[in-house]
Amino acid sequence: MTDLHATSAHATPKSSTVAGEIVVSGVSKSYGAGLFTKEVVQDCSFAIERNKLTVMIGPSGCGKSTLIRLLAGFEKPTSGSIKLNGKPITGPGRDRLVVFQESALFPWMTTYDNIMYGPRARGEDTPAARAQAEFLLEKVGLKAFRNKFPPQLSGGMQRRAELARAMINDPEVMILDEPFRGLDAMSKELMWEYYAGLFEESHRTNFFVTTDIDEAIFLADRLLIMTNVPTRVRATIEVDLPRPRKLSTIFESERANEIKMQALSLLHEEAMKSFAGGSKAAADFVNAYAKRSNKADEVH
Numbered sequence: 559m560t561d562l563h564a565t566s567a568h569a570t571p572k573s574s575t576v577a578g579e580i581v582v583s584g585v586s587k588s589y590g591a592g593l594f595t596k597e598v599v600q601d602c603s604f605a606i607e608r609n610k611l612t613v614m615i616g617p618s619g620c621g622k623s624t625l626i627r628l629l630a631g632f633e634k635p636t637s638g639s640i641k642l643n644g645k646p647i648t649g650p651g652r653d654r655l656v657v658f659q660e661s662a663l664f665p666w667m668t669t670y671d672n673i674m675y676g677p678r679a680r681g682e683d684t685p686a687a688r689a690q691a692e693f694l695l696e697k698v699g700l701k702a703f704r705n706k707f708p709p710q711l712s713g714g715m716q717r718r719a720e721l722a723r724a725m726i727n728d729p730e731v732m733i734l735d736e737p738f739r740g741l742d743a744m745s746k747e748l749m750w751e752y753y754a755g756l757f758e759e760s761h762r763t764n765f766f767v768t769t770d771i772d773e774a775i776f777l778a779d780r781l782l783i784m785t786n787v788p789t790r791v792r793a794t795i796e797v798d799l800p801r802p803r804k805l806s807t808i809f810e811s812e813r814a815n816e817i818k819m820q821a822l823s824l825l826h827e828e829a830m831k832s833f834a835g836g837s838k839a840a841a842d843f844v845n846a847y848a849k850r851s852n853k854a855d856e857v858h
């Protein structure tokens with residue numbers, strides 16, 4: 559079995575660049591015009607602090623991916639500002655790298671070629687880039703799969719290949735939009751431990767979006783709890799659990815449980831609001847919440 563944390567004596571780790579910091583101030587985002595205007599983000603402010611892993615959790619459809627598109631610079635806010643290291647974000651940039659909800663691996667490229675995509679696109683297929691690709695292949699436990707194509711990899715392997723493909727570009731901020739959505743429960747938990755390990759090694763600034771409360775608590779230094787759409791930060795919780803995080807200990811801890819109950823109760827309130835608006839996703843969330851906390855308030 560592959561040891562996910564193994565590093566090779568031959569591999570040459572590259573030190574990462576300066577970690578960035580993003581400040582979102584009073585950001586709103588609407589789509590459409592006139593009567594058909596839909597406000598998705600409303601007067602939203604938060605900071606993604608340097609060297610920290612900030613996790614955003616909110617009901618499905620609340621506007622998380624919209625915020626990510628704004629952070630990535632693919633879209634512009636209707637009002638408010640987003641700054642990276644004090645400078646306004648005006649478009650996409652290599653300093654921020656987004657790993658999306660859906661797999662973005664090219665199915666016609668091998669694992670190695672997918673990882674080398676960024677450097678090659680910049681005309682940097684250099685010995686240093688190739689050595690870094692080999693280092694990352696080993697780091698994500700895919701050395702034996704370097705010449706395989708994405709459909710020949712398991713879901714978890716594909717997600718690890720995506721992490722390597724993002725890390726080779728050495729961004730100042732890694733932005734991840736529900737990267738483990740759709741994985742089975744066991745692969746997902748292994749990915750949490752694995753991804754937390756990567757973060758703990760580099761302390762690169764990371765921003766991670768999820769709808770999974772256990773994932774959020776296991777990974778976060780700081781947890782942003784979002785309101786239902788139009789979204790903004792409802793509460794911030796400092797997740798002061800020790801690192802390195804291990805599955806065997808974190809969920810046994812009283813503090814983790816306390817944070818979970820606090821976060822779930824806020825999310826429950828937000829999901830109920832969207833259920834009042836007729837959202838099926840919210841009803842599913844409320845039912846899942848009811849099951850987890852053995853409450854009898856299941857809705858149909």
Ligand SMILES: Nc1ncnc2c1ncn2[C@@H]1O[C@H](COP(=O)(O)OP(=O)(O)OP(=O)(O)O)[C@@H](O)[C@H]1O
Pocket residue numbers: 589590596598616617618619620621622623624625769787
């Ligand atoms: N380009 C657009 N035009 C109109 N409405 C949009 C557009 N993009 C997003 N929306 C709306 O904004 C809302 C939030 O969508 P978004 O994808 O940001 O939610 P999300 O929190 O990422 O949801 P999920 O957890 O399911 O991924 C949805 O109601 C969606 O229909």
Ligand SMILES: [Mg+2]
Pocket residue numbers: 622623624659735
């Ligand atoms: Mg989304």
